[in-house]
Amino acid sequence: SIYLIANIAYHTILPIDTLINDRAIAVKVGRVVLGEGTWGKVGEVFFGVSVAISTFGALSSSLMGSSRLPFIAAQEDMFPKFVALIQVKNGTPIVGLFTMGTLATFWVWPTDIGGLIKYVGFLSWAWWGLCFAAVPYLRFTQPNYPRSFRVFLPVTGFAILASLYLTIGQFVASPIPCLGWLAVVAAGVPIYFGFVDPDNTCRTWMAWLLSKLSKLLKAEL
Secondary structure (H helix, E strand, O other): OHHHHHHHHHHHHOOHHHHHHOOOHHHHHHHHHHOOOHHHHHHHHHHHHHHHHHHHHHHHHHHHHHOHHHHHHHHOOOOOHHHHOEEOOOOOOHHHHHHHHHHHHHHHOOOOHHHHHHHHHHHHHHHHHHHHHHHHHHHHHOOOOOOOOOOOHHHHHHHHHHHHHHHHHHHHHOHHHHHHHHHHHHHHHHHHHHHHOOOOOHHHHHHHHHHHHHHHHOEEO
8 A cells, every 4th residue: 555655656746757768766765755956855855765674675575485486396396396495594495595696697697687676577477367256257157165255246256357467468568578488387387297296217317406505505405
């Protein structure tokens, strides 16, 4: 809600051209609200620091959540088993953290942070849309399946429409990068089946790497 209110304030205070072209919207708002001169500079610093604090907070929570995704996938044998290693002293999924950090570095290296945000946003909303669509699908195909709670279907419908808008809009704006990102996702399909197939040839080297990383990082499954 705070994020929504902040964006409403930005659109109320600044013209649309400034919102499109300015790379530091919050700083600009601080200068416009408090005027030119000393107070304007104070506003720039205040809003800039506020955004930085908010960014670090969001990054911390995102890192704690996203690092568990490869960790859980490895526990379910959908990822190399060594990714499920937990650091004994701190209890953190240390290899999962390294995995997410390495992937983020790899994706941001040839472009900039803006490209990484677009990549994450496009694929995240595509997957979230599929998750939202699963709710009405399971509601009608498995109506008697036990559920902890039920979601009001119009809310799910709104979420599906929002995800479609964000995904299709990004694809229309940047079709070539989006096709590349989808190709990378598709490349994971044979890798996935290679990991979950009990007769695959990856088991030997993965078991060796699991043993080595366990000793090096003082971690265990």
